[in-house]
Amino acid sequence: MRKLICASIVVVLMVLLPLTSLAQAPGSRNLRQGDSGPDVTEVQRRLQRWGYYQGPISGTFGPQTLAAVQAFQRRHGLPVTGIIASRTFAALGITMRPAAVAPNRAAAVTPTRGVSPNDMQLLARAVYSEARGEPFEGQVAVAAVIMNRIRSPLFPNTISGVIFQPLAFTAVADGQFYLTPNQEAFRAAQLAVNGWDPSGGALYYFNPRTATSPWIWTRPYIKTIGQHRFLR
Numbered sequence: 190m191r192k193l194i195c196a197s198i199v200v201v202l203m204v205l206l207p208l209t210s211l212a213q214a215p216g217s218r219n220l221r222q223g224d225s226g227p228d229v230t231e232v233q234r235r236l237q238r239w240g241y242y243q244g245p246i247s248g249t250f251g252p253q254t255l256a257a258v259q260a261f262q263r264r265h266g267l268p269v270t271g272i273i274a275s276r277t278f279a280a281l282g283i284t285m286r287p288a289a290v291a292p293n294r295a296a297a298v299t300p301t302r303g304v305s306p307n308d309m310q311l312l313a314r315a316v317y318s319e320a321r322g323e324p325f326e327g328q329v330a331v332a333a334v335i336m337n338r339i340r341s342p343l344f345p346n347t348i349s350g351v352i353f354q355p356l357a358f359t360a361v362a363d364g365q366f367y368l369t370p371n372q373e374a375f376r377a378a379q380l381a382v383n384g385w386d387p388s389g390g391a392l393y394y395f396n397p398r399t400a401t402s403p404w405i406w407t408r409p410y411i412k413t414i415g416q417h418r419f420l421r
Contacts, residue, residue: 220273225249232273235281236261239324239415265326265387265414282325282373304382308348310370312378315352317370318360320417325377327415330388332381334419337392344392388412391419 220229229250236242241264242257255271262269265280273281312332320331338344338351345351352358352366360366388394389411396416400406408420 220250222250222252222255222271229254231283232258232281235283238322261324265324266412280324280326282328284376304348309375309378309382311348311352312382313370313374314366314368315358315360316377317374318365318368319358320377320415321371321374323415323417325373326387327417328374328377329380329385330391330414330419331394331417332378333386333388334391334394336381337386337388337390341392387414388419391421393420394418395420 217228218224220232225248227248230246230248232250233242233244233246233248233254236254236257237244237246239261241261242254244251244253244257258273258277259269259271261267261280262271262277267276267280278284312335315335316328316332320328323331335348335351339346339348345354353361356362358366391411393405393408394417395402395405397418398416405420411419411421413419
């Protein structure tokens with residue numbers, strides 16, 4: 190009888206432990222003050238990397254984490270709720286898992302017809318070389334600028350034409366464009382191709398810390414995401 194009880198406990202633990210782990214995987218649940226787990230740890234790491242969070246990486250969603258989340262939401266034009274849900278996860282570059290993501294959001298990462306694998310590779314390279322280290326929303330915005338240029342009569346009407354237009358992108362000129370993009374860059378490219386435009390219709394962007402062209406400062410300002418200013 191004792192052996193049977195022990196065996197039953199082992200079986201229950203084998204079933205419950207993976208479920209607990211899945212429930213705390215980044216993007217598997219909304220996060221708010223009072224929560225704790227590996228998913229909170231990942232959020233704290235990202236907020237710390239981008240300068241929003243100065244506290245310890247504790248895995249506990251306390252007042253410091255709340256303040257950092259609210260500052261991040263405010264900076265990125267998100268509802269300042271202090272709760273990390275789908276839009277804030279996306280801006281942080283964390284993919285929500287199927288159980289937590291809305292159906293229309295899940296469909297948004299399906300590649301659009303008419304864009305070749307080569308074009309997606311080029312767009313992901315542009316995102317990675319121009320915007321790696323930026324918030325995920327900022328990476329999508331860089332890809333969206335390229336898509337906006339395709340639709341503008343002022344620019345070439347293909348992804349390759351826009352990217353390789355002379356002097357259009359610093360990363361092409363200095364060779365960083367040929368670095369291997371990561372999966373985050375591919376996801377950002379896919380979302381932009383499918384219509385997400387966090388840039389607000391921008392045709393230009395620049396980093397004010399490194400910009401050398403006086404002309405870029407004359408363009409109408411739309412918003413700032415991370416280190417980049419987006420312009421018409």
